[in-house]
Amino acid sequence: MKQATLDVGLLNKLKSLKTAEQVEDFLENQDLEWKHLGGRDTNENSVHMVKDPANALNERVTNAIDACLERAVHENDVDSASSPREAVSELYGLSKAGFNDMSTTWVRDTADANINIAIEENSKPNHPVIEITDRGIGQRPEDFEDTFLSLDRNTKLTKPYLIGKYGQGGSSTFAFCEYAIIISRHCDGGDLGWSIVRYNDRTSGEEEYSLGVYEYCVQPNGEIPSIPESEADDWDGSIVRLIEYEAANFKNSLSAGANNLYTVLHRTMFGSIFPFMLEDRRTDRFKGYEGKPKRRTVVGSRYRLDKPSKYVDKSRDFRRVDLGEHGSLRIKYWVLNDRKRVRQFADPTEPIVFTLDGQRHHTESKRFFKDGTGFNFLKGRIVVEVNCEELNHSGKRAFTSDRESMAKSGVGQLIRDKVIEALAEDDQLEALNEEYKHKAIRETSSEQEERAKSLLADLLQNPKQGDEDEAPAEGGEDEDVELTYEGGDGEEDEGPDELHDYPTYVEIVNKQDPIPAKQGRVLRVEVEVDADWKFEELERGEITLDLTDLDALRYDRETTLEDGRKYIYATVDDDAEIGETGVITAIAEWENGRYEDERTVGIVEPPKASSKGGKGELQSPEITQVTEDNNSLGWDETDVVEFHPGEGDTGRVYVSMFNENIEPVLEGIPTEDTAKQYKSGYTGYMAYYEVMRETGAQELDADINEDYVKQEQNRVAKVLMRQIVDGMTPEVI
Template identity: 85%
Template sequence: MRQAKLNVGLLNELKSLKTSEQVEDFLEQHDLEWKHLGGRDTNENSVHMVKDPANALNERVTNAIDACLERAVHENKVDSASSPREAVTEVFGLSKAGYNDMSPHWVKDTADSNINVAIEENSKPNRPVIEISDQGIGQQPQDFEDTFLSLDRNTKLTKPYLIGKYGQGGSSTFAFCEYAIIISRHCDGGDVGWSIVRYNERTSGDEEYSLGVYEYCVLPNGDIPSIPESEVDDLSGSIVRLIEYDATNFKNSLSAGAGNLYTVLHRTMFGSIFPFMLEDRRVERFKGYNDKPKRRTVVGSRYRLDKPSKYVDKSRDFRRVDLGEYGALRIKYWVLNDRSAVEQFADPTEPIVFTLDGQRHHTETKRYFKDGTGFNFLKDRIIVEVNCEDLSHSGKRAFTSDRESMADSDQGRVIRRKVIEALAEDDQLDALNENYKHKAIRETSSEQEERAKDLLADLLQNPKEGDEEEAPAEGGDEEEEEPVYEGGDGEEDEGPEELHDYPTYVKIINKQTPIPAKQGRTVRVKIEVDADWKFEELERGEITLDLSDVDGLTYNRETTLEDGRKYIYAKVDENAEIGESGVITAVVEWEDGRFEDERDLEIVEPPKTTSTGGAGELQSPEITQVTENNNSLGWDETDVVEFHPDEGDTGRVYVSMFNENIEPVLEDIPTEDTARQRKSEYTGYMAYYEVMRETEAQEVDADIDETYVKQEQNRVAKVLMRQIVDGMTPEVM
């Protein structure tokens, strides 16, 4: 039998390969053949079972944990009848209370000595090498085809101490990398086995195939390549190197935020029962690493949320929620005082996390939470873990093998219903919802004031509807008639004839092509979509505007969807290059559909201005929102607005946010985001009303009846806020 004489130099070469070109060069230098993964000619669908590269990577980490537990059983350190949590407790000393009962040294040392996940740089920033190494049981070369290189052959079903029995398996990572290098040696010793997995499109041969196939390399005699035990003395366990892995959504450094592997792994291993080390070796790209790999311990989001945290306002643990024949659930929630921090622990759009043996197996959306509980003001700041370890065997059948969804079965429906009932009936959540609703109505922020100021500036500089419909520039010559957008027929202001629950199209209906965006100004993009206002307000879907193709444009604000119309405003940088052009794209999407519409946009010169503000323009004052707790003017609930033209360089407008006419209207606002948006709009329009009133009063130099002015201000405030809350366009006032 022919054997390749491989040595430790070759092992080091395998461990150093970083690009697909390097792997291909390596393969050309060795006499190797190829076998179909899993022994199947059609295996693509099995490999592609998992849709998310992060979830697939989680399967590799699961395999590494299981390898460590398997070694413990093999060495008689744990009872083979144990559950995964019991096994970790017996072998590694994890407290039943979890990591909170363990020292930081235990957590770090356990991770460091057992499992390491590393990221390595190559020529493609979005496609790094990801290497998973463990000190687990390892495999003999002759067992590779029944373990690493098998498909749908679950050898863990009779091993209750393993986590991976409910998953799809590490083979799902093959779908997201160009090559996978697998190296392993059994903990009892023996030769080191290795192989390389690739995808063969099968388009270059004589036969035609409709599907490609995943393959692994073997020696010409069909054996797995190996390195004699005598030539390697420093390898134990397994190494899997994923070459050019799709890391588009987690390519950033290991800092806080959603776009890095540290956060991704904490999400997928939400209630992890086994810590592991994450190492980023991309020292040249991230100078903050000071030429040393950055290493962080991954313990799961539950542990991080349970630690003393500046983010967590309140939490509560339901130790047992009975499901009858399906077993029981344990539910814990955390309400965060900072909404933006949610993404550090869970997907903000799907913050209800169902875990099994610590791993995320299913998520539910914030809409599921909002619709089921009515706690609208908590949906963007709550994280819930539904621990499913105490489900019965029948109950666990609710979960699918891809760890991405729950089956639409009786078990799944009972679980979902019981979870939402427990949360909806919780008195602490009810009180917190009222508290955050009150804050949303009463509190102000610099962001609200900035948005209001932008709106005020836009109204003062562009009194007509839309930047693209301004009066002719200074000089008196009328502009040539602009072409009407194709498909509008000059009647786009009438809106869609019929509105639906879900749209059948989206289009940008600005009249001018390309849409002119004035340097340093705000451009309004008019979007038409034949869906009713509930499409966004009830979170069926969303309408967005992609500005990424045009340098110098940034999102500014947007209106609600009303009568099939939505306006999205973009700020044009004052240093944007005149003549710069590109495509903007309106996108409407929901769970089952998506439409797009593109329009050309060009950066143009702003109207010429004089030192006093230009032709017909007023300089935009600063804006301050006044609350009961921030009330230097000594106002009461009957005061509305004041313009102080001599304050600062441009004046300042003070707008009351606790006026007796607007608070009752705000009580009907359904969500925190809506409250903030409506208050910004109200502040901007109220400031515009007052600036124009004061300007006109100064021009006529008339005696002012202060009592009448205050009455009129209150009337305008009440009508204006009601119009904004009802989704009407305040310009019609």
């Protein structure tokens, strides 16, 4: 017999449930019935509107902030604020300049007293419990069905001081968890209400349904279950526990990793107006926690970027851009000197962030920035915030309710055009682009020298092999390159027999399985669709590659679609873990359709340069790139290369990077990555040429005409660099 009344201590029991199995056992012992979420028999599509579990979680944070604002308004009898930012300023004392003018004590105390996001371990490491607790206004049991358990019912439209009027609502989190436990008590007191939300696939009944349904539990009389006020002590506010939440990338919630919860929340709350606390209770998993939960304050990426940092080279404060009848925008940017740090603040592939009330509502790609401004050397190191709070109602209508996109026409396109126009006309950005271009041409790095050495080792072992690992650089005629790459055997199929306006499939056609991604190299992924070039060129749709399952891969660039083929390049981190595997997904998507294809990628070791050489095999010497500022040999612009076979164990090759024949060619490079790839390729091939020339000369034991050697070296340098820039396999050696 199921119990008809609730046990004393039920609140603690609800707060202790961590697994789907525990929730099911609990429900078995309760006398409960189920009602459809939102009172709708078909609610699955509404719950599934948000695609990203991180964005869905952001909706829960939004609800928590709104609950705190509502409580402050309710208790202070103040409702005159015209915006959320104004409300936080009036009710909590936030400076109009944001967190930068507030003490760290204020920021932490405000977060600690109001909102806590906790992540707890359970039996599934990638599906933890995520608990959102706020000390906001809370809800009475009789109000649950109009708030927590409603769908598409916005009770905030007449309250301009709340954020959630633009969002889809916290119900989107139900799509990413097995169960959601909701507990709340109004700040004025009274009984505490609770309910549990689940998904019912409706496959076990007599009737057949094409869709499942989300539902919540109620008492047999149809009312929300409650706990008497006497058992709730002095607690009020709300708790939402998401059981077995999809959080595969939340490996360490408090680290600064690209996809960890701490970073994800800073990205989604980019210009946050209200701080909150993030707590990791998984003390057994992370030994550094020393048995105690770790807590950090989440303040949004803008605040973190504005703090004094060695990573920010230049920034510009907000600049207003007028949109006429639609209001205005404010644009702010940061240029980082370390490109790898961009991922700590924004998605490195989508660094143009559009915010409303501090929250990310839309992003644009670095390609959007590059193509619109021509600042190719900043595309991988800039973060831009487009603050849209000063748009009027017609301007804000360009944003969708899922906080994931902006309309592609009308006001949405006007906003894009104005943003890119303002950035393209920025004198500081133009000067910085030239500065980073100059650095890319003139500076060398150990990474370039190591890649050149690896290429030299490959050439010495197999002169016809070429560089299997360096993908062609962006710009020039990359599509005509004849080198082979990681993940393929250098041979290509002919492609689709027939091309259409829209694809009927998408496929990753790299030959090897799993596809090998060499540590520290560039991976080329070959994507095939049976659509012609107009599919993307005329913006009918787009072909993308989802790399999020493997942290070590970062989007680099892509070619245009041609003859049903498109190549998408990803850099592999230098410290990628050998043996790690993950799934990449090619996506062809348009307004009325979507196809996907998945392939496994595995991190493998790059080829190592031989230091000793085997029988009959030339040893691979060390390589040093010589610049004007690092010129111990006293070279001028006419010098090219020297091999010192007696230096060290294997010899050393010196290659000039300021030779008069290569600098003019490098002046035309389109991007920073292109410069690195051109120079490492040039260095490796030039070193191979010189090693072979010097070895042959020693074997002949003949007199050497030094003037002729230098003349020939310059000829080879000029032809070699031109062939590399033109995307050809060097044949001058």
